[in-house]
Amino acid sequence: MPARSLSLTVNGQSHLLDLAPDTPLLTVLRNDLELNGPKFGCGLGACGACAVLVDDRAVRACAIPVAAVEGRPVTTLEGLGGPDRLHPVQKALIDEQAAQCGYCLNGMIIAVTSLLRRDPDPDDAAIRSALRHHLCRCGTHVEILNAARRAAGAMRERTHAGEVE
């Protein structure tokens, strides 16, 4: 498709880019905006390594054309929080040491964040189900599940304390 001017909002910042509208969102995030969080895993929407939040819902950036997110806020791993201001899910993953190679970590954090926005108190089955189509090859599942539980607890505590995310 011929390039045209597209307006994107990523992590709260607006960008105006000349792009072919069918360019995968992932390519734009990684190459044009130089964001390392979302990763290329399969290009087929199957593994979840590329997940980002669009309108608070986890989507697979490798399989959606950039034009689809015009006018919709995109949040990447970087936008959730940084080293100085960790998102509770990021903090939980770090506290549980829930990474081996860490390549799938982006998708896990995005998926857990999205889950906890829908369901602040998920049981084990709900967590496993939400992460079902996020693949991890190193076998870090146990630590990731622990982190998801820990994050849910931390976020509920924050809510009780009246903090607004």
Added chain:
Amino acid sequence: MTRPEEPSRSRYLEAAEGLVVTASATDPTLYLALHPGGGVTAFNGHVDLGTGIRTALAQIVAEELDVPFDRVRMVLGSTQAVPDQGPTIASETIQVTAKPLRQAAATARRHLLACAAHHAGCEPDELEIVDGIVSRKHPANWAIAIGELVRGQLERIALDADCPVKPVSAYRLVGTGQARTDIPEKATGRWAYVHDVRLHGMLHGRVIRPPHTGFDHGEHVAHNLLSVNEDSLAGLPGIVDIVVVGDFVGVVAEREEQAARAADLLDVRWRKAPAIADLSAPEDPLRDHPASARVLADNGNVERGLDAASSPIARSYVWPYQMHASIGPSCAVAEWSEERLTVWSGTQNPRFMQRDLALLFDMPEDAVTVERMEAAGCYGRNCADDVTADAALLSQAVGRPVRVQLTREQEHGWEPKGAAQVVDVRGGLDLEGGPAAYDFETRYPSNLAPTLALILTGRVSNVASVTHMGDRTAIPPYAFDNMRVTVHDMPPLARASWFRGVSAMPNSFAHESFIDELASAAEVDPVEYRLRYLTDPRAIDLVHAVTERAGWTPRTKPMTMEREGDVLYGRGFAYALYVHGTFPGTAAAWSAWVADVAVNCRTGEIAVTRVTVGQDSGLMINPEGVRHQIHGNVIQSTSRVLKEKVEFSQTGVESLEWGGYPIIQFPEVPEIDVVMLPRPDEEPLGVGESASVPSAAAIVNAVFDATGIRFRELPLTPDKVLAALRDAGLAREPEPRAQTRSLPAPTRTKSRRSLFSSLAGVAGGLLAGGFLAASPWHSAIRPIVKPDPATYSAMTIARGREVAAAGACDVCHTGVDGTPFAGGRAFETPFGTVRASNISSSVENGIGAWSYPAFERAMRRGISRDGSHLYPVHPYPSFAGTSDADLQALYAFMMTQRSIDTPAPKTALSFPFNVRSLMAGWNALFAGSQNFAPDPQRTERWNRGAYLVETLGHCSACHSPRNALGASRTGADHLAGGFAEGWHAPALNGEGPSPIGWSEAALYDYLRTGTAADHGSAGGPMSSVVASLAPLPDTDIRAMATYLASFSDRGRAQGSEMAVPASDHSKAVIEQAAREAPAGNRIFEGACASCHENGAPIASLSAHTALHAETPDNVVRTILKGATAPALLAPEDKRGGLEVMAMPAFAKSLSDRQIGNLVRYLRARYAPDAPSWQNVEETIAQARKAVGR
């Protein structure tokens, strides 16, 4: 930009101040550098593969030096800085390569103490170092930071291999849990993997591999390329170069998506790959493969023992090809500059990489720098080396930095696989029930998988080498008196290399299954039986510890555990000491498993519910790291045992994505209870692989315990298990399912004949019937001077734009490059190619010289300006009814559009179809000429909709069946469904196959956004139609919906009354579909379910019309081509309410066979009451031809 570069070794050796520890006074190999600021840099030749050795090694250095952990920075792998310590394999890092590092730190510590003692005027043993501060013990009145001690000048000392190291009792850091240093950055997107390297001026490359996917040796390899047609990329933006060296083919572009598209479109012709043996069933090919036997042990007298056995047992165990399956396909960046090459690589073997690159380019090794970056986890060897050489070749060709990202399909296809293996064991019981003999033979086709570019360019031979790698853990751990162990070394079949546990996993699968069989035959508890023949005290301790933790109860026969409904429970045990490296090898950690399984006798599914796993790792540097490695090994090996097998086609690897090679998912992960034996005084042992080794036998033994069935071939997929359960009379057959509804039996066979095939009938009929009499000749209408655009009012032009949109003119008349109205799009027919004409305002090549009467005649009667007939590909029978005002506005619009002066390619049909005048007879029969007449009984909106649908919209052109002469049927068949460009255009007359009726709202959504919540998305030509309708006002779309919905009133009931989605959640339907199409079920779970399973935000597949259609055409084409709706189709202001979704194309990811399996599953799963589709294979072959690849 992200350009990580490690300072070279010389920077440290030539620094102004500090302390460096090298291999010797003459050997500058650098292990340690202490800096005046108190920091420490430590160097190791191994790399971190995600195991956390970066952290463990830093712990060792900090411990030995007594500096704070966070002051130690590890440099791993980068060739210009670190020692050459070989590849990172066989769990050697802690066991082997950490040793000189510890010695270097001890040497430095001793040196620091001596310096400090000199300063303090005391003896070194009066000093101590705590947290990087050297102080006097008694009296504690003097202290100096170690940074101070190395200030002012550079001192170089030699590593003393005999320098005493700390006793374990003095450890404070080693042996305690240490948080990994990399995780915070990884969890926030700040960490730079090799995929994240971005250099100034960097271009993007893709490679195109030969058709013998996953095979790297044989005479044809490196001699397969026939041609590369560079013209096939003409007109694509951003293309920088096409690089061909031997069988290496790559493209370079400015942007990554441009390179990806170029790689897809580049016309590369290869010789046909030779047929291969069916490695999906590896036993026979391995037995048939030439091999040389190597006897590793021959104790006692095996033959005599076998002869004397009271009950001889001979068993064969088969292990499939498996893959590392890294989550991120490999990636690398290369930069050529002035005879120097720098690569950023995820290689596991930086030195091998450096040598390979030097060989590839015939340059000195020291002109090559390998910056080792972390990549996606790899458990042996993936394509990291291959892609590094690919990037180097492309960078050399274009003289700029190039990043190459492999595709998922390339990584799956070409990674060196974990080899298949066949193990035969003969043995039996003696009269006392002990092992009479043990005759073990293992076959292992490995190779070293040379870096692919070296082979493809012809730099190294295409003749594979034979490696001696089948011998890992080939010696059983039991004291068998009569024992012979033979390994059959053989050249590779598929491209293979080491993969976690290498041959030890299959060998232990055989050892630990066989001894379980012996125990069972002897009617002795399998744990007790093993303990009788285990001699290693640490092994015995471990077996006791693990079985005690698991609460093991002795068992002498299977099926003693409880049964719950359809589920049988069982538990199994296995033990292994992983022995790796060149035979006789080195032992890593000891490991033992107790696996608990649940076997579902209705579905054949095996759930590993719990694994109690024990490990004796010696001293554990970072116990938490060890625990995580054990978890990882348990989960990954469970996945390998239950699910994993590489499938092969006749020419190469067929499993190219996660549907074809499914791995474990979260719901399947067992509970894991880890028992780590405290052995602080023993040597630290490698922990990266050991806990994988007992997995297969433990699980298989547990399944035996549950069912009495012994599986000797992996993986344990549900279909295989169910078949065995059936044979054993244990399978539970499902209850017959009550039908939720029945589709009306097809009352007629709809014509699958396309417009074009029908033309054959037209031509034949006309020739035979002599329709030529029907005034075939028309006069030309003379050309005019192109009207001045100023003649037309803005309002007329705007109306014309809407008319063009409603007529979807540009769907067919778009240029091949997307230029509006340029024409040239090819419509393939069995008789030749019909090309859409240029209808831009070009005087020479378009319709710029056409008068309105000429235009109107073409639109209403299908006669071109020059008097020749147009083929009814142009739907003039529908357009005939268009109002004069609309046609005039359309004419005005077309005349004011850009002139495209490139002629469109001409239609060239073969005789008789090239005789355009034959169309005259056709027209006499079928062409309409009536203006549209509104129905006064209906609303204005309905009539507006009818007008749009029946005239301009020409919906019937695709959605009505055609008669034998290619005309749209009328009457009851009007809008009763047809075919367009190979896609089934479903009935719009309310009798379509959709299980849910189309409401007006659904039709509106579909036409406006390309998607309807209860029906799914538009695909194929319909998606272009929806895009074309975008300029129409909502009122027009609504009118079309009103008109079309009125048919539903005549047809089946409206959606809310339909029961179909019930089948969505029906367990019986799901299980039945899995039974009917198990292979398709696996592909669906891995490739499709992430978006399409229940609860997904898009329309349920149960409601999709395509799955209820009489033929699978639309399903097949959607799988091949993907779908862009609604992501690209919905107008911007409508998008907010829609999910951001698009479906990727699977044409290059799934084989025809896989798609066939998938399609059969989809039908069974989502249209359970419809009959199975016939001719699935033919449909796929046809669609594949149309789609390409």
